[in-house]
Amino acid sequence: MTDEITPELFAHLVELAALELDAQEAGYLRRQLNYQLKAIHELEAIPLDDDTPVTSHGVAYTPEISQPPRADEWQPYPAPQDILAQAPEVDEGYIVVPETPTTPLE
């Protein structure tokens, strides 16, 4: 039986996910993904009427039990330096990141 997630497709997913994997991790993860997909295929055998809607979460957000949107008001945080202190690299209040790759427009 052919694996649904081939090595080529797997490599593409890893790139999209912004990950790097060593060979052992890659082997384990691809094997588990294909194993999980076998379980997921059970869903395909379930008869679904064309009008069966999606349920995005179990309890519906009806107006009767939902909060009105809160006022769109700016609330200052009392200690912004504590938040900036979490950043791996800062310079005079700015968060520093490595060079951003760019592609020149033709």
Add this chain to the structure above:
Amino acid sequence: MELCDLSAVELYRLLRERKTSAVEILQSTLERIGEVEGRMGALENTDLTEEDRQKVHAFITLTDERALEQARRVDERLASGEDPGVLAGIPVSIKDIFCVRGTPSTAASRILANFIAPYTATPVERLEQAGALLVGKVNLDEFTYGSSNESSAFKPTPRNPWDPSRVPGGSSGGSAASVAAGESVLSLGTDTAGSIRQPASFCGVVGLKPTYGRVSRYGLIAFASSLDCPGPLAKDVSGAAMMLQVIAGADPRDSTTATVPVPDYLAELEKGVKGLRIGLSPDYFRITYPTPDGGFEQQPVPAEIEQAVRRAADLLRQMGAEIIEDVPMPNTRYGIPAYFVISRVEAASNLHRYDGVKYGYRTPQPVADLREMYRKTRAEGFGIQPKLRILMGMYVSAAQYSARYYQRALRVRTLIRRDFEQAFDPNGPYRLDALLTPTTPTTAFEMDAVYGDSVLMQYADQLTVPANHAGVPGLSIPAGLDARGLPIGIQLLGADFSEDILLRIGRAYELATEGEAWRSARPRVLA
């Protein structure tokens, strides 16, 4: 019996009768932590010693000084005649998936190991306002991804206080283990597929997954946003009711919380079960799981687990409940395959924020550009389980596969929800107040026995995950011990916002069994 072994209600009474103080309760709890905890979870992954194998390892961070300050404040308020709050003097542990200002809030992941939360989650804020003593942050599966607590980046991972060679369950394993071992009286956990109820069952404590929207998720580090529910773990049903009373209710900072009024759970607790209709379903007495060759196997749940459920039904019948047999819940078996899709899509989306830019881990390696920094940071910061969920989430939500997988899973969720709507419909054929089921297909399994097999591990949640898809509340309560002396849990599922009824039934079962021998058994780490 030490103070730390008493329930929240017993401590509430002792404190108000001035027979003890909050500081004494805290001291008792910290002494117990000193006796049974061993090394707390840390990133340095040193080999386990023989002593490590006998300890609980529930915590990642102790906040004992914060708790001592809170205890002194409670005692001062009591001395001056003020009301110190419903949970005054009660030691509480917090699953380390909640932000608590000024504490490491790690999600048990290397990628957040150095993150100090700049704000406090609403449920934690409400616990502290109610006088609870925050003793520490407890371990979990990394980002809650697991059912055994073995995927945590913080080692040693928690062990089951009843048998430390076995897992405490997960992902709220540290929460359940800390309550079972007397290291906290209550714990705040989260439940996405059973992560409160399954460890509660494995560790012989009470765990409640509230209705989706009953408890605020503000300050909860998100896994699967349509499924995550914060909730209590407690020594008994009354403790769970007290804690839910405090944390439930609308929160302007979480628009998904419902405005449904919060009932007085404690006032309802002793009303008994007379006239309640409680269902049993054959679909919860068997488990279906895939085999590596692509087939499926179906097995009955172990006899001693089924017997525990049927005995509970008999006791509840004797107390005046009506037991309705053969309630069909035909879509129960699809809960896990649908969860494999829905939870992964939501997890992958939520995990994209961890990129080494604003907070958390950043690779120390030299990098050529931003993209390489992202890749190396995420490769080094995430463990294997988050990586697995990101990859699956990206695959099944891709444009060309979404209709086949993600959209279909969301429609299957509709079928699961309909099972519950039919069972609880007041005008329907069953008109149930609750469904009584096993919590788990097994009792606690041995460490390393399942970890690594991501499919088998997920099927540990087969009997708990339907409630997450449907959004309905679920309560797991201890219901005896198996032949190995391991706790068995039974589960009560109810209609939206019917936590008061589930707690009533659970309390009635506690009263009916309070004199039984298994009730006086103690976890092995306390022997």
